[in-house]
Amino acid sequence: MLRLFTRSTRNIPLCQRFSSTLTADKYPNIKRGDFGKINDEDINHFSKILSPNQLITDSNDITGYNQDWMKKYIGQSKLVLKPKTTEQVSEILKYCNQRKLAVVPQGGNTGLVGGSVPVFDEIVISLASMNNIRSFDQSSGILKVDAGVILENADNYLSENGYIFPLDLGAKGSCFVGGNVATNAGGLRLLRYGSLHGSVLGLEVVLADGTIYNSMHSLRKDNTGYDLKQLFIGSEGSLGIITGVSILCPARPKSVNVAFLGLENYEQVTKCFQKAKSELGEILSAFEFMDKDSQLLAAQTLKTTHPLCQDDIEGIESVPEYPFYVLLETSGSNKEHDDIKLEKFLEDVMESEIVVDGTVSQDEQQLKTLWTWREGIAEASQQFGGVYKYDVSLPLDSMYKLVESVKERLNELELSSTEDNKKPVYEAVGYGHIGDGNLHLNVAVREYNKEVEKALEPFVYEFIESHKGSISAEHGLGFQKKNYIKYSKSETEINMMKDLKKHYDPNGILNPYKYI
């Protein structure tokens, strides 16, 4: 009886203890800016712009908007606005700008750097009610949507028309297209379809003073003046609120294969990638790597047998002994052609012992299952209470060294153990989009605490700087990395950015305390 009791108290409070700490209390050095405070008059004014159900003031209903996906950042907003039209967004911002009321634009709230939630009492402007598909041109593949359309819904819609959204990521069921553009999300198929800087053709954005910038007319080629839309791609709500997106979508591949491979060391992973590029060429659409510990984490939440496990193990989740795994996807228009290429490639890598084990999906169900072992890592990383996430670009050969160094450091400081529940860190794992030189380092923790944070930062950033990488490959700066941009950008660059921000948002009401 006693044992049972101690066990349950160990598990539960760890997750809860820290999820209730306000961001403002966790970071006492950050002071609330000189912004207006919401009063009844303000609420009255917003009630004139919006209908009652577009205004949330009940503190219970607001909780979800105040807290980020990782439950790491918690704000204290008292007001959420859910405009339905671009004009409503414009009127809201115009008023906020006059009253100097700070705002946070919020999409699906899946951002991983604390950018989508308030730090103090900023008004949350949620795009959730702007969720219409505006138009789709069957011949050009140009899709125009409201910013609040869920990525997966946009992709399902395109799928019915034979097209595909040029972006895919683990959070597709929750994140919004507008949020994707605001964060310049990279995702799983960047290797094939390139970045949003290329595929976004036009945007509709409301600036801080309520001005509506519109370039939704969408020409593929248009060399007249500065390409302003690029400013907003990856601006994380700091320059304006994106309300509409026009994006060029490629034809949906007719044949998709997924292979899942086991490898003996990191060097083989890079070799395998080289070979995949040269042998699979244009049909290679994803090349993701995962270390063994990331698979062990995933096994504990997926609770199914690992694809490369052959023996019938009952119950307990286990993963074979390969230090690295690769998920490789091909997409093409001709199945026979793709199959022959993939088979030849797999034979080569097996024969040359670059790959020691592997499997290929035989049907759609298996294909989806294989992807869960990659996409499930994000969620699995926070099953013990929380996760410190680093999303970095590094040269391929030194990429995994970062994970090794961090593991070593956490062990030396005696902060990490998979067994001892008293240690704050469970495990550090590495995985990511090798194809784009992008590593995800997830430090799965039982609690968020200063000691762990000090062990990791600036250690991780210094490592990246010394290896000429970027401290944020795709998740952005948000709140978490605001102070670390200097590790990746020069002073001149930072000053130019600050000038832009000052020019377009002189009162600094858009997503304060973040980005830059």
Added chain:
Amino acid sequence: MSSKIKILVPVKRVIDAALKPRINKTKTGIESQGVKFSINPFDDIAVEEACKIRKNNKGLVESIHAVTIGSTKAKEVLRTALARGADTSTLIEINEDKQIEPLAVSKILKKIVEKEGSNFVILGKQAIDDDSNQVGQMLAGLLGWSQATNAAKIIIENDNLIKVEREIDGGVEVIEAPLPIVITTDLRLNEPKFIKLPMMMKAKKKPLGVLKPEDLNVEINDRLETISLDVPPTRKAGVMVKNVDELISKLKELEKQA
């Protein structure tokens, strides 16, 4: 144990189970252009079970032969079966647009059983494209063998007796029969594993013979004619009512409309 088991596993290439089939423009069949095909999931379970029986009963199974009826594209599903562990395979080649009815399928399979000397046939309880659920039963009838349909568990008893568990309303039915036997598989029987690369490569070297129905002296006669295919009407969305009064007034409204 006296006689060894020679297993035959018939498999079918069907539109992938995870996809939503679409009716073609002429409403005569299902759109197959640019659509992914895979092995019928129940047949995949049958192949997996055959391999499991071999693994769990050392020395008992002499051979596993996979057979499919289809166009040359159906070789794909034979490769899957071979990679899973079948030893040899046969494609009975027919024209790609040809739909072949359960009775004709059963007649062809009977010939293959005789040709291969099989005494144990295991196949899906139905193919998910036409959902006929007839071939196993018809084949057992034509052969005059025992049949056990919708198997959820198969146990090979020592005395060459096969014990099959079937899930029925409110419980499990256990049936026993000696060889030869036809067994059809239910979803519960097993969960096919991922196939490892070395097995896939080995499969490429395993025998894959091709025959025509004529070679087996089977005539394919259609007994059914498809007049037209249509999707079922979409159901109207329901309405939520707050209380009984609202329910009654809604019902009255509907009555007026009717």
